[in-house]
Amino acid sequence: MSARPTRFQFTPDLGICRVLNGMWQVSGAHGDIDSGGAIAEMFAYHDAGFTTWDLADHYGPAEDFIGDFRREFAVRYGAARLTESQAFTKWVPRPGRVTRRLVDEAVERSLSRMGVKCLDLLQFHWWDYGDRGYLDALKHLGDLRQEGKIRHLGLTNFDTERLRIITDHGVRIVSNQVQYSLVDRRPDVAMAAFCRDHEISLLTYGTVLGGLLSEKYLGKGQPRRTELNTASLQKYSNMIDVWGGWPLFQELLSVLKPIADKHGVSIANVGVRYVLDRPEVAGVIVGTRLGISQHIADTLRVFALSLDAGDRAKIDAVLEKSRDLMTVIGDCGDEYR
Numbered sequence: 001m002s003a004r005p006t007r008f009q010f011t012p013d014l015g016i017c018r019v020l021n022g023m024w025q026v027s028g029a030h031g032d033i034d035s036g037g038a039i040a041e042m043f044a045y046h047d048a049g050f051t052t053w054d055l056a057d058h059y060g061p062a063e064d065f066i067g068d069f070r071r072e073f074a075v076r077y078g079a080a081r082l083t084e085s086q087a088f089t090k091w092v093p094r095p096g097r098v099t100r101r102l103v104d105e106a107v108e109r110s111l112s113r114m115g116v117k118c119l120d121l122l123q124f125h126w127w128d129y130g131d132r133g134y135l136d137a138l139k140h141l142g143d144l145r146q147e148g149k150i151r152h153l154g155l156t157n158f159d160t161e162r163l164r165i166i167t168d169h170g171v172r173i174v175s176n177q178v179q180y181s182l183v184d185r186r187p188d189v190a191m192a193a194f195c196r197d198h199e200i201s202l203l204t205y206g207t208v209l210g211g212l213l214s215e216k217y218l219g220k221g222q223p224r225r226t227e228l229n230t231a232s233l234q235k236y237s238n239m240i241d242v243w244g245g246w247p248l249f250q251e252l253l254s255v256l257k258p259i260a261d262k263h264g265v266s267i268a269n270v271g272v273r274y275v276l277d278r279p280e281v282a283g284v285i286v287g288t289r290l291g292i293s294q295h296i297a298d299t300l301r302v303f304a305l306s307l308d309a310g311d312r313a314k315i316d317a318v319l320e321k322s323r324d325l326m327t328v329i330g331d332c333g334d335e336y337r
């Protein structure tokens with residue numbers, strides 16, 4: 001294994017850790033989180049080098065946790081070091097007309113909860129492409145960027161067609177957050193090339209499939225619904241069903257295991273590395289159930305892992321047997337629409 005970069009220059013002014021800590025896992029849909037324990041765990045991630053957080057306005061207390069973490073961080077390490085931590089939130093408005101006032105209120109709420117004067121990255125989600133109000137929303141968000149309330153604008157779950165419309169309207173977007181994994185490779189079809197041509201980074205989720213992409217499920221029968229005890233496990237179990245089913249997934253795990261063993265890493269590490277190696281991918285988001293479970297030591301191994309051509313050929317041979325999710329579901333994010 002050779003050392004690989006742990007960090008990525010996301011924008012000229014923002015460096016990030018290439019594995020981001022995902023905070024959907026504190027929303028309540030993945031087990032009860034104790035806030036005191038969660039903040040202590042955030043320090044464990046940060047101190048191990050995992051300095052970048054992915055969250056959203058609707059992930060339960062996630063934005064408040066960032067605020068609490070930053071206040072405690074300033075006491076422990078001094079306010080000058082707060083720039084070592086990056087927090088990428090989202091705005092997911094309900095369907096309907098977007099006014100400047102609505103956007104102002106949403107951004108002010110996030111600023112206040114997170115205890116910051118400026119959002120590092122605001123990732124915007126939109127439910128209904130039939131309503132072109134997303135262009136109004138982005139215009140207002142762009143104005144707030146000009147005014148210094150938002151450093152950078154990103155998107156989440158936008159498809160390639162809409163990303164083109166947005167960039168054609170002159171809106172500067174730095175990233176799109178999409179599902180990207182060994183199971184869901186839809187970004188390979190059109191999204192990645194578009195992003196490459198327009199200097200837009202991908203941030204990915206679902207890469208470890210809620211934990212299904214691990215030794216824990218190798219050689220096991222398909223978990224029953226009642227055993228899938230997080231929203232994330234349920235989401236990616238459904239994705240596996242659509243992709244090719246549990247037997248094919250077992251075949252994938254059984255191919256990944258000797259590759260992982262050969263490199264002295266875990267199956268999850270191989271899955272994360274495969275996606276991190278895509279040139280358009282700035283970072284992979286891995287969900288953190290703060291205070292319930294922790295994978296810091298294992299995840300650190302990703303940075304020293306290099307997959308060789310033989311590893312990739314073996315993996316790709318299994319992936320070729322799957323259904324084409326672009327045909328079955330559609331482009332990135334279409335599962336939400």
Ligand SMILES: NC(=O)c1ccc[n+]([C@@H]2O[C@H](COP(=O)([O-])OP(=O)(O)OC[C@H]3O[C@@H](n4cnc5c(N)ncnc54)[C@H](OP(=O)(O)O)[C@@H]3O)[C@@H](O)[C@H]2O)c1
Pocket residue numbers: 021022023024025054055156157177178204205206207208209210211212213214232266268269285286287288289292293294295298299
């Ligand atoms: N934009 C969107 O629409 C969207 C949608 C989903 C997620 N996200 C973002 O992506 C983040 C991740 O969410 P996700 O749904 O994609 O979940 P995920 O990262 O695929 O799964 C997280 C779970 O995987 C397990 N895990 C993590 N590292 C592991 C390792 N090294 N070995 C074995 N198991 C490991 C843990 O399970 P245990 O806790 O059980 O150990 C963890 O809770 C979210 O927090 C959010 O920030 C965004």
